[in-house]
Amino acid sequence: MILDEMADYLSTQGYGPLCSSGDFGIFKGRAPEVPYRCIALFEYGGLPAIHTMSSRPGQASPEQPRMQVYVRSPNYSSGRAKMNSIWKALDQLANVTLNSVPYYYIEALGSPIEQPRDRNDNSVFVASFQIMKGLSA
Numbered sequence: 001m002i003l004d005e006m007a008d009y010l011s012t013q014g015y016g017p018l019c020s021s022g023d024f025g026i027f028k029g030r031a032p033e034v035p036y037r038c039i040a041l042f043e044y045g046g047l048p049a050i051h052t053m054s055s056r057p058g059q060a061s062p063e064q065p066r067m068q069v070y071v072r073s074p075n076y077s078s079g080r081a082k083m084n085s086i087w088k089a090l091d092q093l094a095n096v097t098l099n100s101v102p103y104y105y106i107e108a109l110g111s112p113i114e115q116p117r118d119r120n121d122n123s124v125f126v127a128s129f130q131i132m133k134g135l136s137a
Contacts, residue, residue, distance in 0.1 A: 001136050002065050003028040003041050005098040015039060015086055024071075024082055031070055036122050037078070039086070040070040046130060062104055063135060068128045076123040083112045083125035090129055102134040 007018055007026050016024035021035050031040035047064035069086055073079030091108035112127040 002043050002067060002131065002133070005101055005103075005136065006041055006067060009096075009098050010039065010041075010086065010089075013089060015082070015089075024073075031072060033120075036120065037073045038071075039082070040072075042068045042070065044068065061134060062102075062132050064130065064132050066109070066128060066130055068126055071125045072118065072122045074120075074122050079123040079125055080112075080114075083127060087112050087127045090127075099136075101136050104132040104134075106131050 007028050010016065011018045011026055016022070016026045016039050018026050019028070020026075023035075024037050024039055025035055027038060027040045029040075029042060031038060044066050046066040049063045050061065069083070069090070071079050071083040071086070073082065087108060090106050093106040094104065096103050107130045109128040109130055112125050115124040115126055118124055
């Protein structure tokens with residue numbers, strides 16, 4: 001699934017450990033209260049799947065989900081730097097295979113933006129991405 005594939009990709013690229021309390025741990029579908037320095041990935045509705053002339057139900061090729069990357073840090077500068085590096089790594093990523101799933105294209109839907117600080121006064125940044133990929137197993 002998209003969050004598994006993208007979390008594995010970001011982890012292998014050195015952005016943080018998976019589901020860890022370590023520095024900038026990467027979480028799927030949630031942003032836990034701790035650690036304060038974390039990366040969270042959220043999927044949400046995207047564009048309709050593309051159906052070719054030979055497609056049957058359940059055989060869309062490709063699908064077009066969207067994903068939001070959330071970065072939180074007590075320090076504005078380190079949070080902004082982490083978000084910017086992830087944004088640069090994902091925007092226009094093309095023709096890669098992640099966990100046996102072809103990813104044709106990833107496009108940022110805008111620049112990263114700062115959100116209001118959380119209740120613990122941590123800086124929060126988000127960026128959204130449109131993805132075109134093959135069906136996950």
